[in-house]
Each structure stands twice: as C-alpha cells, then as structure tokens.
Amino acid sequence: MTYRTIEAVIGNTSLVELVRLPDETIRARNNVILGKLEGNNPAGSVKDRAALSMVRGAEQRGRIRPGDVLIEATSGNTGIALAMVAALRGYRMVLLMPEDVSEERCRSMAAYGAEIILTPAKGGMECARDIAAQMEQEGRGIVLDQFSNPDNPLAHYEGTGPEIWRETQGRVTHFVSAMGTTGTIVGVSRFLKEQNSTVQIVGVQPDEGSRIPGIRKWADGYLPAFFEPSRIDRTESVGQATAEAAARRLAAIEGIFCGISAGGACAVAMRIAREVENATIVFVICDRGDRYLSTGAFPA
Structure with a gap:
C-alpha cells in the first residue's frame, strides 16, 4: 500500500x-x-498552501535543494508553515519576525526546528523583510519571499x-x-x-x-x-x-x-x-x- x-x-x-x-x-x-x-x-x-507551493516551485526550478538554508520574514503563520515544510523536506529554516508576535507562534516555529531571529517591534514587518534581504545578499541563505513569489x-x-x-x-x-x-x-x-x-x-x-x-x-x-x-x-x-x-x-x-x-x-x-x-x-x-x-x- x-x-x-x-x-x-x-x-x-x-x-x-x-x-x-x-x-x-x-x-x-x-x-x-x-x-x-x-x-x-x-x-x-492557510499559509501551509503557499509554503508548500513555494518550496516545491523552487525545487523544480533548481533554485534550492535539501540541506540549503532558507530565510523568510514572517509575522507568524507563514513561518510556521515554512518551518514544517522545511522539516519534512530536509532544509534548515531561519525566520525573522517582529519581537512583539505572540509567544505561541514563536514556540510553534521552534518546535519544527527553525532558528528564530527577532527584529525590533517598532520596525514592523518592513524591518524584518529588509534584514532577510540583507542576509541573502551576504550569502547566508535563500529567501523564498512570500511577498513577491508567484507560487504564493x-x-x-x-x-x-x-x-x-x-x-x-x-x-x-x-x-x-x-x-x-x-x-x-x-x-x-x-x-x-x-x-x-x-x-x-x-x-x-x-x-x-x-x-x-x-x-x-x-x-x-x-x-x-x-x-x-x-x-x-x-x-x-x-x-x-x-x-x-x-x-x-x-x-x-x-x-x-x-x-x-x-x-x-x-x-x-x-x-x-x-x-x-x-x-x-x-x-x-x-x-x-x-x-x-x-x-x-x-x-x-
């Protein structure tokens, strides 16, 4: 079966x-x-759908492969979903999010094995997105970018x-x-x-x-x-x-x-x-x- x-x-x-x-x-x-x-x-x-779609799409285009580091700015749900998909498909997940997000969401991401980087609350998601982009430019991982990725x-x-x-x-x-x-x-x-x-x-x-x-x-x-x-x-x-x-x-x-x-x-x-x-x-x-x-x- x-x-x-x-x-x-x-x-x-x-x-x-x-x-x-x-x-x-x-x-x-x-x-x-x-x-x-x-x-x-x-x-x-609902973000489970987009997370799986973005990872699959990047794999099909040869942009990522198991073992790579994925980076994403998130306010919570996309990060949890990506952490789950990364866990089951063999990626390391680094998530950036404002420090004022709920404790439950932080712990959920950590449970899936993701590394969490908290950004200043006053900067909001814009700050988290900027830092994620900077990390990618420094060669520290690959940003799937839920905000521009057509697979979303x-x-x-x-x-x-x-x-x-x-x-x-x-x-x-x-x-x-x-x-x-x-x-x-x-x-x-x-x-x-x-x-x-x-x-x-x-x-x-x-x-x-x-x-x-x-x-x-x-x-x-x-x-x-x-x-x-x-x-x-x-x-x-x-x-x-x-x-x-x-x-x-x-x-x-x-x-x-x-x-x-x-x-x-x-x-x-x-x-x-x-x-x-x-x-x-x-x-x-x-x-x-x-x-x-x-x-x-x-x-x-």
Missing part, C-alpha cells in the same frame, strides 16, 4: 455554514455565510479557489479575505473570476492604528509584487476591537475557535450580508485561535 505524507493533507479544508451568528436581517435577505476552515491544515493555517498566489489559484467553487457548486457570490501578503485573495480572485466574472472579491484591511495579526496595509515601497488591485472589487476596513470581538463570538456562539484576522473577515462578511440579497458569502478562517491565547484576545 501507498500511504500519504503530511504534505498530502494540505488543502481540501472544510467549508462550514454559520448557523447562529447571522441575525434576522441576514436571514430575511436569504443570505448564506460560509467559513473556509484553513486552521485544519497540518501546520494550522498560485497555490490559491490551483487549490483554494477551485475548492470554493466546487463546494458551493458555483453558487458563491462574494469572497471575503484578510489582506496580508495578498496571495490568498489574488489567487482565489483569479480563479473565481474566470468561472463567473460577477463574483465580488472583498479585501479586508485594518483601520488606522489597529494591529491585527495577518492583516496589513502596506506602504507603497513594500506592496507585494504580485498584488493586482484590479482583482479586488471592494476593500473594507476593520478595527482591532471589532476583529477580536468577532473571533470571540465565533468561538462562543458557532464553536469555531479561530484567529483574529478570521474575526475581521467574518465581521466584514456579516456587514456585506446585511446589504445584499440571495448571496452566498465565503470568508477565509485563516488559522486557529489557540495561536493567540497570550495576546489577551481570549480572556479567561
């Missing part, structure tokens, strides 16, 4: 309907809200998008996703728009001053290279308090224990559901809530 490895169970995550959060207004408008449970991936987030959105064009289309039997009318690297939203948009150009693609960004893990509003010089504004029909802002409250409600009312970015995406999906009719709205539940217990978002 041939058995599957851990990478074979990345993707094909469940799509579940919210049954208690939607209010009477949403029900009266005959709308359905569905969450894509990306926390069910083996390393716990490709993972969602080939996987996430087709899964949503299949699971909704083509009924999806709106797709809502937090915007970090923008790989998920760009790849899914490309696929869904090819199937039905009227599907609305909604990006979620943080309000000014909000710090929501996994959701970013980049300065022009740091915009992901593959980001295509034309693939986004609408951008909605969400505050940190709103995102955290929605994450707590998803856990306490729907039994979906998810991260804060998923709470933000859910809040926007609910916002849209109060405006439209006869819609099937899909939002991405990027990861699991246990990754954020030390942040105070889920008080005891």
Whole structure:
C-alpha cells in the first residue's frame, strides 16, 4: 500500500455554514455565510498552501535543494508553515519576525526546528523583510519571499479557489479575505473570476492604528509584487476591537475557535450580508485561535 505524507493533507479544508451568528436581517435577505476552515491544515493555517507551493516551485526550478538554508520574514503563520515544510523536506529554516508576535507562534516555529531571529517591534514587518534581504545578499541563505513569489498566489489559484467553487457548486457570490501578503485573495480572485466574472472579491484591511495579526496595509515601497488591485472589487476596513470581538463570538456562539484576522473577515462578511440579497458569502478562517491565547484576545 501507498500511504500519504503530511504534505498530502494540505488543502481540501472544510467549508462550514454559520448557523447562529447571522441575525434576522441576514436571514430575511436569504443570505448564506460560509467559513473556509484553513486552521485544519497540518501546520494550522492557510499559509501551509503557499509554503508548500513555494518550496516545491523552487525545487523544480533548481533554485534550492535539501540541506540549503532558507530565510523568510514572517509575522507568524507563514513561518510556521515554512518551518514544517522545511522539516519534512530536509532544509534548515531561519525566520525573522517582529519581537512583539505572540509567544505561541514563536514556540510553534521552534518546535519544527527553525532558528528564530527577532527584529525590533517598532520596525514592523518592513524591518524584518529588509534584514532577510540583507542576509541573502551576504550569502547566508535563500529567501523564498512570500511577498513577491508567484507560487504564493498560485497555490490559491490551483487549490483554494477551485475548492470554493466546487463546494458551493458555483453558487458563491462574494469572497471575503484578510489582506496580508495578498496571495490568498489574488489567487482565489483569479480563479473565481474566470468561472463567473460577477463574483465580488472583498479585501479586508485594518483601520488606522489597529494591529491585527495577518492583516496589513502596506506602504507603497513594500506592496507585494504580485498584488493586482484590479482583482479586488471592494476593500473594507476593520478595527482591532471589532476583529477580536468577532473571533470571540465565533468561538462562543458557532464553536469555531479561530484567529483574529478570521474575526475581521467574518465581521466584514456579516456587514456585506446585511446589504445584499440571495448571496452566498465565503470568508477565509485563516488559522486557529489557540495561536493567540497570550495576546489577551481570549480572556479567561
């Protein structure tokens, strides 16, 4: 018999309907809200897809081979996913991230054997990205670069998008996703728009001053290279308090224990559901809530 490895169970995550959060207004408008449970991936987030895609792509092009050192700047989930893939395919992983990321994410990366370099919190992800690029220039490893690597959105064009289309039997009318690297939203948009150009693609960004893990509003010089504004029909802002409250409600009312970015995406999906009719709205539940217990978002 041939058995599957851990990478074979990345993707094909469940799509579940919210049954208690939607209010009477949403029900009266005959709308359905569905969450894509990306926390069910083996390393716990949607980034498992991109991590495997980037490593495989680099291997196929002969850019990397087992034993090499991989370097990546991350705010958490991509680093955990890359650490997992590096472990199972034989690479050394060095991860750079701001020192204010949650303790759970640091420990998860270390558990997979990654070396962690913390960068100044005030510099944010931009500082971590600059240091990673400098390390590569010094010959200390190879940066796959989730922010410019086309294999990132490709993972969602080939996987996430087709899964949503299949699971909704083509009924999806709106797709809502937090915007970090923008790989998920760009790849899914490309696929869904090819199937039905009227599907609305909604990006979620943080309000000014909000710090929501996994959701970013980049300065022009740091915009992901593959980001295509034309693939986004609408951008909605969400505050940190709103995102955290929605994450707590998803856990306490729907039994979906998810991260804060998923709470933000859910809040926007609910916002849209109060405006439209006869819609099937899909939002991405990027990861699991246990990754954020030390942040105070889920008080005891």
